[in-house]
Amino acid sequence: MASIFEEVGALVAEAVAALETDGTLAPGHGVTPVIEPPRDPAHGDLATNAALALAKAAGMPPRQLASLLAMTLARAPQVERAEVAGPGFLNLVLAPAAWEAQLRAVLAAGDSYGRVPTRAAGLPVNVEYVSANPTGPMHVGHCRGAVVGDALANLLEFAGHRVTREYYVNDAGAQVDTLARSVHLRYRQALGDAIGAIPDGLYPGDYLVPVGEALAAEFGDRFRASPEAEWLPLFRGRAVAAMMDLIRADLATLGIRHDIFTSEAELHARGAPAAAEARLRAAGLVYDGTLPPPKGELMEDWEPVVLPLFRSTAFGDDVDRPIRKSDGSWTYFGADMAYHAEKAARSSALIDIWGADHSGTVKRIEAAVAALTGGEVPFDVKLVQMVRIFRGGEPVRMSKRAGNFVTLADVVEEVGPDVTRFMMLTKRPESPLDFDYVRAVEQSRENPVFYVHYAHARIRSVERRAEGLALAEAAPLDRLDEAERGLIKIMAQWPRVVEQAAAAREPHRVAFYLHDLASAFHALWNRGNDDPALRILVDDPDLASARLALARGCGHVLRAGLSIMGVTAAEELR
RNA sequence: GACCCCGUAGCUCAACCGGAUAGAGCGCCUGCCUUCUAAGCAGGGGGUUGCGUGUUCGAGUCACGCCGGGGUCGCCA
Numbered sequence: 124m125a126s127i128f129e130e131v132g133a134l135v136a137e138a139v140a141a142l143e144t145d146g147t148l149a150p151g152h153g154v155t156p157v158i159e160p161p162r163d164p165a166h167g168d169l170a171t172n173a174a175l176a177l178a179k180a181a182g183m184p185p186r187q188l189a190s191l192l193a194m195t196l197a198r199a200p201q202v203e204r205a206e207v208a209g210p211g212f213l214n215l216v217l218a219p220a221a222w223e224a225q226l227r228a229v230l231a232a233g234d235s236y237g238r239v240p241t242r243a244a245g246l247p248v249n250v251e252y253v254s255a256n257p258t259g260p261m262h263v264g265h266c267r268g269a270v271v272g273d274a275l276a277n278l279l280e281f282a283g284h285r286v287t288r289e290y291y292v293n294d295a296g297a298q299v300d301t302l303a304r305s306v307h308l309r310y311r312q313a314l315g316d317a318i319g320a321i322p323d324g325l326y327p328g329d330y331l332v333p334v335g336e337a338l339a340a341e342f343g344d345r346f347r348a349s350p351e352a353e354w355l356p357l358f359r360g361r362a363v364a365a366m367m368d369l370i371r372a373d374l375a376t377l378g379i380r381h382d383i384f385t386s387e388a389e390l391h392a393r394g395a396p397a398a399a400e401a402r403l404r405a406a407g408l409v410y411d412g413t414l415p416p417p418k419g420e421l422m423e424d425w426e427p428v429v430l431p432l433f434r435s436t437a438f439g440d441d442v443d444r445p446i447r448k449s450d451g452s453w454t455y456f457g458a459d460m461a462y463h464a465e466k467a468a469r470s471s472a473l474i475d476i477w478g479a480d481h482s483g484t485v486k487r488i489e490a491a492v493a494a495l496t497g498g499e500v501p502f503d504v505k506l507v508q509m510v511r512i513f514r515g516g517e518p519v520r521m522s523k524r525a526g527n528f529v530t531l532a533d534v535v536e537e538v539g540p541d542v543t544r545f546m547m548l549t550k551r552p553e554s555p556l557d558f559d560y561v562r563a564v565e566q567s568r569e570n571p572v573f574y575v576h577y578a579h580a581r582i583r584s585v586e587r588r589a590e591g592l593a594l595a596e597a598a599p600l601d602r603l604d605e606a607e608r609g610l611i612k613i614m615a616q617w618p619r620v621v622e623q624a625a626a627a628r629e630p631h632r633v634a635f636y637l638h639d640l641a642s643a644f645h646a647l648w649n650r651g652n653d654d655p656a657l658r659i660l661v662d663d664p665d666l667a668s669a670r671l672a673l674a675r676g677c678g679h680v681l682r683a684g685l686s687i688m689g690v691t692a693a694e695e696l697r
Numbered sequence: 698g699a700c701c702c703c704g705u706a707g708c709u710c711a712a713c714c715g716g717a718u719a720g721a722g723c724g725c726c727u728g729c730c731u732u733c734u735a736a737g738c739a740g741g742g743g744g745u746u747g748c749g750u751g752u753u754c755g756a757g758u759c760a761c762g763c764c765g766g767g768g769u770c771g772c773c774a
Contacts (some may be wrong), residue, residue, distance in 0.1 A: 163718070172716065175754070185754075210716045210754060257774070298774055414772085430772065441699060441770090445727070448772040455774055482701040483769040509768085550710070553702055555767075557709085566736050571722085577736065585733060616713090623713050635711065635721090642721080649729090649738035658733055696736075 126618035138195035142192045152180035167214035174211040185211025199287035222608045223600035225615045229676040237618040240281030247285035249470035250276045254291040261373040261531040268507045270547035272476040273379045274630035277687045282625035288381045301681035309335025334365045376535045395461035406641040408434045438490030460491040467500040475504045507552040513559040541690045545572040548634040576693040578641035582678040598672040635686040
């Protein structure tokens with residue numbers, strides 16, 4: 124069944140078409156009227172700007188056009204009243220039966236209410252998220268991008284897209300060589316060498332100790348004193364594999380699993396950057412040139428050098444960007460460019476979730492994708508701002524260099540995956556987030572996780588209690604009152620929330636919507652505290668079954684939303 | 698210097714491709730527990746949406762310019 128917005132949208136479209144038929148309105152105006160719930164409930168259940176948007180095409184004042192539309196719309200059985208308001212808005216009050224039908228649709232669809240059937244045609248949407256460097260366990264800073272990316276992938280699937288969840292493994296370059304050297308030190312340590320303090324520039328974390336021990340057990344002292352060239356590739360491979368195991372285990376604690384891990388090293392091995400360079404050279408977008416000296420802090424060692432440059436300035440970037448270094452090896456950007464070209468070839472759209480510290484590189488990669496796909500594949504980079512972690516208002520320090528950083532595992536262990544995921548989605552990603560261990564587990568209205576769980580637990584409690592009662596089979600939903608229909612109206616917005624959150628790539632909107640829905644449910648529930656006749660399970664079996672159906676429907680929507688967020692719906696809170 | 702993000706109630710934040718009188722929570726004030734879980738609910742007070750100009754029937758939302766906070770800048774990763 125169509126959502127209430129689609130249903131009313133169709134009615135409005137019919138009314139507009141009727142005006143075209145009788146010549147009031149010339150066809151071909153290209154206007155799609157917006158149907159939305161008005162902010163002010165006095166403006167009815169739904170409002171449309173159709174007359175405002177079409178006034179120019181009709182050559183008629185908006186209010187006059189609106190009253191023509193109102194006359195047609197008022198004849199529809201779903202519409203109780205159609206009123207012209209303000210500059211030419213058309214406010215619609217729907218008949219109670221229309222809302223009862225919406226509740227029946229929710230109950231029929233169950234937890235799938237609002238889900239769009241998967242579109243089989245075309246390539247999947249690619250969401251790349253986490254992509255943390257394989258040099259250690261995940262820290263809390265990675266956590267937000269991980270949750271936002273995963274929830275976004277869930278949301279897009281719910282909205283009918285096929286989705287590929289992808290992780291780009293930066294297993295090439297200097298940092299993984301550093302990792303390998305750090306592991307070699309731990310390997311010597313495992314063989315009994317006194318290694319002393321970990322030198323500056325190497326990774327100090329204890330998590331490398333077992334990696335060194337495993338290598339010692341397997342290879343004995345074969346690489347103890349041998350030249351670096353003999354062990355570096357081997358140690359690098361083992362270290363990266365071990366780090367990726369750590370990272371996958373961290374992600375698993377949050378229920379996150381990627382479909383594809385793409386290796387930067389393999390990308391180089393199959394010559395992808397060179398292929399991308401050739402295409403861009405042919406298009407005149409890569410040339411050999413010299414960069415101007417960097418602005419900002421003074422760079423004493425800077426010297427002009429001729430390098431292959433990507434013409435990102437043609438796409439709004441400040442300067443052109445080198446794709447290879449003076450020694451001929453690829454820059455990070457050179458590989459990343461090729462990687463995105465490969466992803467674009469197998470995707471209908473690309474979405475990257477990045478930490479805000481990479482904001483400076485967005486333009487060049489957007490430029491590269493536009494250049495390599497001819498603008499055919501939409502590409503969005505969503506920047507996620509940093510997380511600051513607190514305990515009872517006191518900042519908790521983290522420092523990856525010192526090796527004593529707050530890990531993702533620390534957070535999940537302390538507050539659990541559900542709270543972690545929910546909290547990461549309680550703000551727009553582009554706002555910095557303060558995460559407080561104490562407040563995150565607080566059981567109060569102030570805590571949105573708890574608040575939504577509490578609503579669901581109340582519904583489950585009533586459902587359990589109702590199991591032993593003899594209630595009417597088919598709930599007579601016309602017994603519901605105005606306030607109860609108000610809850611249906613909020614539930615009926617769910618398909619639209621899904622559609623718009625998916626289009627905007629903003630999973631946090633689901634969290635906010637669930638909070639609103641839970642709030643409406645709590646309000647209804649509490650009427651029963653003031654007046655026992657307003658409780659759900661009253662003596663009248665017809666009325667009880669109708670109210671139970673309402674609560675059940677609300678439970679379905681709460682579970683649908685929580686499943687997108689990747690949060691378990693609590694059965695009870697004790 | 699340049700680029701990116703942010704600026705909305707005392708605080709933390711919303712505001713659905715631009716829509717009508719900008720909404721929640723916290724804190725403050727006033728009510729509601731022999732309960733279907735009061736871990737909650739109802740009501741009250743609180744705003745020049747940082748400033749300005751422009752586009753529009755209509756701007757917190759779009760454009761441009763300022764101001765303020767944060768982040769970034771490299772042949773790094």
